[in-house]
Amino acid sequence: MIISIATIRKHLALPKTSWQICLLAIIGGAASALLVVLFTLTIEEIQQLYLIKRDNYNSLDEVSRFHLPIIGSLIILLMAWLTGYKYIRTGIPFVLHRLKVAHGIIPFKNTLNQFWGSAVALASGFSVGREGPAVHLGAACSSYLGSVLKLPYNSTRTLCACGIAAGIAATFNTPIAAVIFVMEVVMREYKAHVFVPVMLASIVGSLITRSVFGTSHNFQHFNTIALEQQHYFSLILLAIVLGILAAAFNKYLVVIIKKSVKYHIVPRLILAALITGTLGYLVPGAMGTGTSAIDISLTNNLPLGFLFSLLIAKLLMTMFALGLGIPGGIIGPTISIGAITGALVGAVVIQVLPGEHVSSDFILMGMAGFMAASLNAPLATLLAVVELSGQLELVVPAMIVITIASIVSRQLCKNESIFIMQLDAQNLLYRKPPVEESLQNIGALAVMKDNLLILEQASPRTIIGELLHSHESQLVINKEPTSETDQLNNYYWAQLDVEVVDDESEDIEHNLANKLILHKLIPLSHQVTLAEAYLALVEQRSGAVYIYHKDINDCIGLVTFEQLRIYLLEGKLN
The missing domain is CATH 1.10.3080.10 (Clc chloride channel)
Incomplete structure (x- = not known):
C-alpha cells in the first residue's frame, strides 16, 4: 500500500517513535557523517602540505609557526567577506540557539563559513576543536532534509539532534558518548521518541567513520591504569x-x-x-x-x-x-x-x-x-x-x-x-517557557480538526442554522476582503457563546443572532508546532488558527485555543 507524503507528515507530527522518523534519522545521519568525514579529510589534506604528522607543529620552524595562524586568519576573513559578515556565527552555541528559535534549521551561509573557516583554523594551528564544526555540520545537514521534505518542525528538531549525534560519532568514533551528549547538553531532556532515532544516527555515524578511518580511537595507546x-x-x-x-x-x-x-x-x-x-x-x-x-x-x-x-x-x-x-x-x-x-x-x-x-x-x-x-x-x-x-x-x-x-x-x-x-x-536566545517547551514537541498537523464545513459569505441566519445542525463539523466562513489592505485570506471560525438547549421555537435561530461570535482565524503553515499556535492565541485566549499547506487561502484544518488549554491542563490531545 502506497503511503502519501501528507500521511507521513501527519504521523511525524506526533511525539512518537515510528519507522518513518527512524528511516529519516538513518538517512540524515549518514549524510551528516559523510559531510563530517569530508571535513576531516579536508583538514588532513591541507596539513599534509607542510606538516610531517597531523597536528605536529614542532616540525615547523619558528617563523613558520608565527606566520601560519596569520595566513589562516586572512583566509577565514576572506571567506567571511564573501559570504557576508552576518553569517559568521558558528559552533555548538549557535546550534543551541537555532534549536530554540528556528527548530534547528541552520542558514546555508553559516554552514559554509563553518566548513571552510574551521578547516582553515584547524589546519593553521589555532587552539580549537573539531567537535564544534561536527555538531554544526551534522545539524545543518540533517535539518536540511526536514526542510526539503517540508516536515513538521518537531520532527525537524529531532532530525537536527540526529545529525549532531552522527557528527560527533563520526568525529571521535564514540557512538554512546555522542547519544548522551545530545540528550544531556543539546536537547537537555530524555524522550524515547527522540532517543531511538538519535541512537540510530549515532550508530550510522560511527560505522561510516570506521569504514574510512578504521576502528582505533585517539587514546587507545594508554596502558591499563594502575590507580589503587x-x-x-x-x-x-x-x-x-x-x-x-x-x-x-x-x-x-x-x-x-x-x-x-x-x-x-x-x-x-x-x-x-x-x-x-x-x-x-x-x-x-x-x-x-x-x-x-x-x-x-x-x-x-x-x-x-x-x-x-x-x-x-x-x-x-x-x-x-x-x-x-x-x-x-x-x-x-x-x-x-x-x-x-x-x-x-x-x-x-x-x-x-x-x-x-x-x-x-x-x-x-x-x-x-x-x-x-x-x-x-x-x-x-x-x-x-x-x-x-x-x-x-x-x-x-x-x-x-x-x-x-x-x-x-x-x-x-x-x-x-x-x-x-x-x-x-552573545545575547543568543536559548531558553523558552516550559509551556512552549512542551507544546513544541507536537506538530499542529497531528491534532488539527480537519472535519471542516466551509461556507462562502454566509448570512448570520445561515451560520446559526449550520451551527445548530452540524455538531461534528467545524464551521468556517470565508468572506471577501472589505478593503484593499485586507489580506487575501479572510477566514472566520463561527461559535455561539451560549449552551444551546432543546427549544421547540421555530425562531430560535433569530433569537441567537446576538450570541454569534466570529473569530478571525490566524494562518499558520502546516509545519508549525502547537507552540506557534499557542503564541498566536495566548493574548486573546480564545478562537483558533487555521493550517494551510502551500496556498495561504487553502484552509486544511483548525487548532483551537480550547484544544491547547485541555492539553496543558490534562495532558490530553483533543
Missing part, C-alpha cells in the same frame, strides 16, 4: 584543581567574548592570529586541537616548568582564539588542557606515591575532570573518556574526579556550562 585506593586522595586534590581551573577558564573566556564583541571581526581575528603565532613561536606543542599537547604530556620525566608553560600557553591560545571569534570547537582543547593539568599534578604525586603508570593515569583523569567541569556534562564526559581510551577500569576513579570537579566548579565557583555562558555573552 591509596591514590584516591591525590585524585581528590586533582579534581579540586580541575574544578577551580575550569571555572577560571570559563570566566575569562566569556570576559574576552564580552570585551571583543564591540569590535569588528577583522581586528579580532588578526589579534587572535598574532597571539597564537607568538605563543606557537615559543611553545609549539600548544598549537592545534590538542593531540600534540597530549602526546607531549605522556612523555616521561618532563620538567615541571615545561608542563606549566605548556598549560599556560594552551589556556591563553584557546581563550583568545574562541573568545575573539575563530571558528571551531571547545571540547578538543578542554581535553588537552585537562591532560596537561593531570600530567602536571601527576608529576608531583609520582614523587610521593608509588605506581609506574600513575602519571599517564592522571592525564586521563585530568581529561575527564576538566571537560566535565567546563561543559557541565558529567555523564557524556565519563562515557567519552571510557570510549576514547578503551579502559573500563577507569570508571570508578573517573567518577570520583568528575563528581568532585563538577561540584567545586558549579557550587563553590558558581560556574555554568561554557555553552550557556557563551550564549549569554
Whole structure:
C-alpha cells in the first residue's frame, strides 16, 4: 500500500517513535557523517602540505609557526567577506540557539563559513576543536532534509539532534558518548521518541567513520591504569584543581567574548592570529586541537616548568582564539588542557606515591575532570573518556574526579556550562517557557480538526442554522476582503457563546443572532508546532488558527485555543 507524503507528515507530527522518523534519522545521519568525514579529510589534506604528522607543529620552524595562524586568519576573513559578515556565527552555541528559535534549521551561509573557516583554523594551528564544526555540520545537514521534505518542525528538531549525534560519532568514533551528549547538553531532556532515532544516527555515524578511518580511537595507546585506593586522595586534590581551573577558564573566556564583541571581526581575528603565532613561536606543542599537547604530556620525566608553560600557553591560545571569534570547537582543547593539568599534578604525586603508570593515569583523569567541569556534562564526559581510551577500569576513579570537579566548579565557583555562558555573552536566545517547551514537541498537523464545513459569505441566519445542525463539523466562513489592505485570506471560525438547549421555537435561530461570535482565524503553515499556535492565541485566549499547506487561502484544518488549554491542563490531545 502506497503511503502519501501528507500521511507521513501527519504521523511525524506526533511525539512518537515510528519507522518513518527512524528511516529519516538513518538517512540524515549518514549524510551528516559523510559531510563530517569530508571535513576531516579536508583538514588532513591541507596539513599534509607542510606538516610531517597531523597536528605536529614542532616540525615547523619558528617563523613558520608565527606566520601560519596569520595566513589562516586572512583566509577565514576572506571567506567571511564573501559570504557576508552576518553569517559568521558558528559552533555548538549557535546550534543551541537555532534549536530554540528556528527548530534547528541552520542558514546555508553559516554552514559554509563553518566548513571552510574551521578547516582553515584547524589546519593553521589555532587552539580549537573539531567537535564544534561536527555538531554544526551534522545539524545543518540533517535539518536540511526536514526542510526539503517540508516536515513538521518537531520532527525537524529531532532530525537536527540526529545529525549532531552522527557528527560527533563520526568525529571521535564514540557512538554512546555522542547519544548522551545530545540528550544531556543539546536537547537537555530524555524522550524515547527522540532517543531511538538519535541512537540510530549515532550508530550510522560511527560505522561510516570506521569504514574510512578504521576502528582505533585517539587514546587507545594508554596502558591499563594502575590507580589503587591509596591514590584516591591525590585524585581528590586533582579534581579540586580541575574544578577551580575550569571555572577560571570559563570566566575569562566569556570576559574576552564580552570585551571583543564591540569590535569588528577583522581586528579580532588578526589579534587572535598574532597571539597564537607568538605563543606557537615559543611553545609549539600548544598549537592545534590538542593531540600534540597530549602526546607531549605522556612523555616521561618532563620538567615541571615545561608542563606549566605548556598549560599556560594552551589556556591563553584557546581563550583568545574562541573568545575573539575563530571558528571551531571547545571540547578538543578542554581535553588537552585537562591532560596537561593531570600530567602536571601527576608529576608531583609520582614523587610521593608509588605506581609506574600513575602519571599517564592522571592525564586521563585530568581529561575527564576538566571537560566535565567546563561543559557541565558529567555523564557524556565519563562515557567519552571510557570510549576514547578503551579502559573500563577507569570508571570508578573517573567518577570520583568528575563528581568532585563538577561540584567545586558549579557550587563553590558558581560556574555554568561554557555553552550557556557563551550564549549569554552573545545575547543568543536559548531558553523558552516550559509551556512552549512542551507544546513544541507536537506538530499542529497531528491534532488539527480537519472535519471542516466551509461556507462562502454566509448570512448570520445561515451560520446559526449550520451551527445548530452540524455538531461534528467545524464551521468556517470565508468572506471577501472589505478593503484593499485586507489580506487575501479572510477566514472566520463561527461559535455561539451560549449552551444551546432543546427549544421547540421555530425562531430560535433569530433569537441567537446576538450570541454569534466570529473569530478571525490566524494562518499558520502546516509545519508549525502547537507552540506557534499557542503564541498566536495566548493574548486573546480564545478562537483558533487555521493550517494551510502551500496556498495561504487553502484552509486544511483548525487548532483551537480550547484544544491547547485541555492539553496543558490534562495532558490530553483533543
